[in-house]
Amino acid sequence: GAVVSQHPSRVICKSGTSVKIECRSLDFQATTMFWYRQFPKQSLMLMATSNEGSKATYEQGVEKDKFLINHASLTLSTLTVTSAHPEDSSFYICSARGTSGGGEQFFGPGTRLTVL
Amino acid sequence: DAKTTQPPSMDCAEGRAANLPCNHSTISGNEYVYWYRQIHSQGPQYIIHGLKNNETNEMASLIITEDRKSSTLILPHATLRDTAVYYCIVRVDGNDMRFGAGTRLTVKP
Numbered sequence: 684g685a686v687v688s689q690h691p692s693r694v695i696c697k698s699g700t701s702v703k704i705e706c707r708s709l710d711f712q713a714t715t716m717f718w719y720r721q722f723p724k725q726s727l728m729l730m731a732t733s734n735e736g737s738k739a740t741y742e743q744g745v746e747k748d749k750f751l752i753n754h755a756s757l758t759l760s761t762l763t764v765t766s767a768h769p770e771d772s773s774f775y776i777c778s779a780r781g782t783s784g785g786g787e788q789f790f791g792p793g794t795r796l797t798v799l
Numbered sequence: 800d801a802k803t804t805q806p807p808s809m810d811c812a813e814g815r816a817a818n819l820p821c822n823h824s825t826i827s828g829n830e831y832v833y834w835y836r837q838i839h840s841q842g843p844q845y846i847i848h849g850l851k852n853n854e855t856n857e858m859a860s861l862i863i864t865e866d867r868k869s870s871t872l873i874l875p876h877a878t879l880r881d882t883a884v885y886y887c888i889v890r891v892d893g894n895d896m897r898f899g900a901g902t903r904l905t906v907k908p
Contacts, residue, residue, distance in 0.1 A: 687842075717895055726886075727843065727898040776842050778896065788896045790835075790842035 689791035704762045704794045706777030712757035713779035721774040767798040801825045801889040805902045817874040821887030824868045834872045836883040877906045
């Protein structure tokens with residue numbers, strides 16, 4: 684149980700285009716979802732937290748107009764990187780926490796974004 | 800949430816126990832100790848968590864000192880597939896999970 688999927692697993696795009704990444708909780712309902720970014724040889728950095736049906740809360744230094752997050756249902760959150768640039772190339776990982784009240788967060792497999 | 804300190808890297812021989820330490824001297828009474836690991840280019844995988852008592856599951860054991868200021872994750876019989884970065888995280892239930900630098904464990908044949 685407690686599986687989180689991400690799509691796509693890998694994406695290459697041209698500079699200036701927008702890219703959407705989907706995160707789904709497959710076998711549980713996620714009231715809260717999280718988006719992380721990880722650069723090579725670095726740890727995961729929390730970008731934003733979203734609760735179903737409400738606006739995301741962004742960490743300091745993360746541009747909310749550049750990284751659009753939509754948590755439209757209890758099983759789906761999307762991250763859209765708008766007007767992507769090479770410096771946005773990174774490994775994006777989503778995580779979900781269920782409605783059962785437990786403290787565990789379950790992580791997706793990650794999406795490798797490369798902006799040319 | 801309290802800060803954690805872990806050694807940057809460790810080696811372990813295949814088949815032997817891997818003991819990964821974590822210091823969390825400023826932990827408060829309602830903070831749990833969580834362990835995750837990240838194998839290269841994958842998302843983090845939950846291993847185990849605990850509050851006060853030692854915990855064991857099919858993957859590992861978690862030993863928390865009586866004063867809760869440190870803990871040790873034990874992989875009883877490490878295999879090459881256990882090579883990963885291991886993260887010790889201290890947090891209050893309900894708070895988001897924030898990652899430090901972790902310990903890079905290399906299991907050698």
